[in-house]
Amino acid sequence: MKLLINKDLNLMKNGKKRVWLEHGNLINFCKPGTGLKITDVDTDTINILFTDEDTPRTVSKRNVKGFEKPLIEISEANSDVLKSWADNESLRIVVTTKGINISINKNSIEAKVIARERKIKHSLSNGTFSIGSVFPGFGGLDYSAHKGFEKAGINTKIRFAIDNYEPSLINIQKNLSFLLDERSMIINSDIAELNLGSGNLPTVDGLYITPPCIDASVAGKAKKKNTLETSKTCNLAYYYNQIIERSEAGFIIFENVIGYMKTASFQLLTSLLEAWRYRIQIRVIESNKEGFSFENRKRMYLIATSEGIAQDFSINDVINVGATPPTVLGEFMDTVDIDDKAWKDKLHLIEKQERDKAKCSSFSMQIFDKDSKYISCLRAQVQKSGSSDPLIQHPVTKKFRIPSALEHIKAKGFPEWFIDGLGEGQSHYGAGNSIIPNILISLTYFLGMSLTGNYQQTKMAIAV
Numbered sequence: 001m002k003l004l005i006n007k008d009l010n011l012m013k014n015g016k017k018r019v020w021l022e023h024g025n026l027i028n029f030c031k032p033g034t035g036l037k038i039t040d041v042d043t044d045t046i047n048i049l050f051t052d053e054d055t056p057r058t059v060s061k062r063n064v065k066g067f068e069k070p071l072i073e074i075s076e077a078n079s080d081v082l083k084s085w086a087d088n089e090s091l092r093i094v095v096t097t098k099g100i101n102i103s104i105n106k107n108s109i110e111a112k113v114i115a116r117e118r119k120i121k122h123s124l125s126n127g128t129f130s131i132g133s134v135f136p137g138f139g140g141l142d143y144s145a146h147k148g149f150e151k152a153g154i155n156t157k158i159r160f161a162i163d164n165y166e167p168s169l170i171n172i173q174k175n176l177s178f179l180l181d182e183r184s185m186i187i188n189s190d191i192a193e194l195n196l197g198s199g200n201l202p203t204v205d206g207l208y209i210t211p212p213c214i215d216a217s218v219a220g221k222a223k224k225k226n227t228l229e230t231s232k233t234c235n236l237a238y239y240y241n242q243i244i245e246r247s248e249a250g251f252i253i254f255e256n257v258i259g260y261m262k263t264a265s266f267q268l269l270t271s272l273l274e275a276w277r278y279r280i281q282i283r284v285i286e287s288n289k290e291g292f293s294f295e296n297r298k299r300m301y302l303i304a305t306s307e308g309i310a311q312d313f314s315i316n317d318v319i320n321v322g323a324t325p326p327t328v329l330g331e332f333m334d335t336v337d338i339d340d341k342a343w344k345d346k347l348h349l350i351e352k353q354e355r356d357k358a359k360c361s362s363f364s365m366q367i368f369d370k371d372s373k374y375i376s377c378l379r380a381q382v383q384k385s386g387s388s389d390p391l392i393q394h395p396v397t398k399k400f401r402i403p404s405a406l407e408h409i410k411a412k413g414f415p416e417w418f419i420d421g422l423g424e425g426q427s428h429y430g431a432g433n434s435i436i437p438n439i440l441i442s443l444t445y446f447l448g449m450s451l452t453g454n455y456q457q458t459k460m461a462i463a464v
Contacts, residue, residue, distance in 0.1 A: 003029065005093040006105055009085060016076050017085060019046075019102055021093070023062060023069030029095050032061030032068050037099075040081040046074065048100040074102070112248060113277050117308045120205045120250030124451060129154055129205040131179075132247050133161040134191070134240050139172040140414065140434030141208050142179055145253065148441040151321065152448025159202050160185040162194070167426050175420055191239045196246065207249035210435070211236050211256065211265070237265035241272055250309055251447065254302040255435055258284050261300055270302075278304035281315040285439055288374040292438040294325045294332075295411040296374045299435070301443060313450035317459060321445050322438035323413060330370030332410040333392070336401065343399040344385075352387050367400065369393040378408050380432030383425055405431065413437040 003025060010020045035055035039047045050059075057078065060071040076083040090108030094101045105111060123129050129149060133142050139161075146156045158179045163169050169186050172179070180186075185202075187194070194200070244252060252273070260266050261282075273280055281303050288296035303315055326332050336342055346365075353365050366376045366388055376390050382402055385391070391400040392407075403411070405427030409418055414437055419427040449458040 001028070001096070003095040005091075005095065006108065007091055007093065008110075009087065009089045009091055011087060012075075017082055017087065018073055018075040019082065019091065019093070021072045021095075021100070023064065023071055025095065026059070026070040026072065029097050030059050030070050030072075032059050032070050034059040034070075036072070038074065038078050040079055043081060043084065044104045044106075046079050046081055046102040048072070048074070048102070050097070050099045072100070109275070109277055113306060113308065116203075116248040116250050117306050119203065119248060120306070120309060120451070123205045124154070127153070127155055129156045130159040130202070131156050132159055132201065132204040132207045132243065132249065134207070134209045134243060135211050136161045136163055136168065136172065136208065137165075137210065137433045138168050138418075138430030139176045139179070140418075140431075140437065141210055141253070141255065141440055142172065143176055143414075143418070144435060144437040144440035145206075145208065145444040146179055147322070147437070148444030149448045151441070151445045152452060152454075154448050154452070156206070157181050158184050159204050160187060162187045162189065162191055164188070164190045167422070168430065171419075171422065171430060175418060191236060194239070196239065196242045201243065201246060203246075203248040205250050207244060207247050207252045209240050209244075209252065209254045210433075211240065234263075234265055237268050241269065244272070245276065250306045251451075252278065252302075252304040253440070253443070254304070255440075256300055258298060258300045273304045277307045279307055279311075280304050281313075283315045283318075285436075287436040287439060288325070291320045292322070292325065292442070293411065293413045293436045294329070294374060295376075295378055295436070297377045297412075297436055299439075301439065303443065303447065305447075310447060310450040310455075312455045313447055315443070318442050318446045319462065320438050320442050321462075322441040325413060325438070326410070327373065328370065329368055329372045329375060329392075332407065333370055334404050334407055338394065338396055340401075342401040343394050343397070344401065345398070346385070346391065346400045349385070349387055349391075356387065363388045366390045367393050369395075375403070375411050378403060378411060378428075378432055380429045382408065382432060383428050408432070 005025060010018045012018055030050050035051040035053050036057040036059065037049040037051055037055060038057060041047050061068045062071045074082060088110060090105040090110045092103050092105040136142055142158060149156050161169065161172060166188055169188050173186060270280055282300060284298065284300050286296055286298045287293040305313065349365055356363050368375050368390055378390060382389050385402050390403060392403060393400060405419060405424045406416065408428055408431045412431060419430065422430065449455045
């Protein structure tokens, strides 16, 4: 029989360190008076052998309700190794009938906090962060975060990117190749098919996660009548939380629809991050209303930082430090002839709008023209022209057209080359599943300035 104990190192009132084992954990393994041979095996391990020989140290005793119970105390006086350990060290103690092995618990939360913060400080000194990207889509978050950190004087390189949609990964390799190097891993796989426990993924400084939102979005709930998450998305939390645990990331950036905050997956994510000693900050941003983009896209952004880094960073301080968005739709509208076949009468949508209105539905047609000061959320399936997808009004007739892929990415704030080589449908899909670039540029710029120790100066300069 073995007994495994995970516990913190004890400190006495005088500040000296000790390992204290009570009778409840020893009663089945040794008796008071048993001899102890204490050996410092190496800098991380102390070994205690139980023996019948006459030794200077023996198992002590404590009288509990008339019975003598065993007690063992190992102090700095008995072990030079113990003296060298940190005051807050977490220990792994294995007790058998032959003796006790005491070692530093390298899998403890404390050890992981120390390792990830040491790693990110080393990366800061080298000027480059290693990044893991889970569900990156067409790479919008990776690109935008790279630009933000670059603005703060930090380079980024993707160490691994996991997605099950091949065109997404092809776009990253083709149009975002500057984020890759010889060590980058592009993983085209269902996340459930990965062997996450075998150490196949490298540790990273930062982790980006943008899981599918279909079960949490308003449209998804209405269409599928979902009140809870379905098996298509809920199970993903199991896998990306494993990646978080194993990645040793110093910071994590998470984006999703605001409905995601009401899901079980979100509660699991945040409770685990707190247990793993990350500082969590959340902000809901309406991108147009807050000056980040022409498209108005309301999303939840979560930034988790290891407790000992970026302590002055506040997500609520972040303002747009990227490009200035267009002021009216006409500034970037395509030139489309008035008799072009792109213009449609959309009678079925007009009729549906009347039916929805009669049912008191919240969905209605979203019509915009060259003078519009924003456009509503452009989703991945905007080409399907759903009842609430944005439509551009014909300048003369009562016809409409859907925004083009080029108008889509400009409304979000991506450069035109972001969709080079992609078809119209793929471009809409990639942009619709992506993020607002200026938001991530700004979030990572402020985070980067905090990590480099320049946060307060940045705030003061922006205020001026």
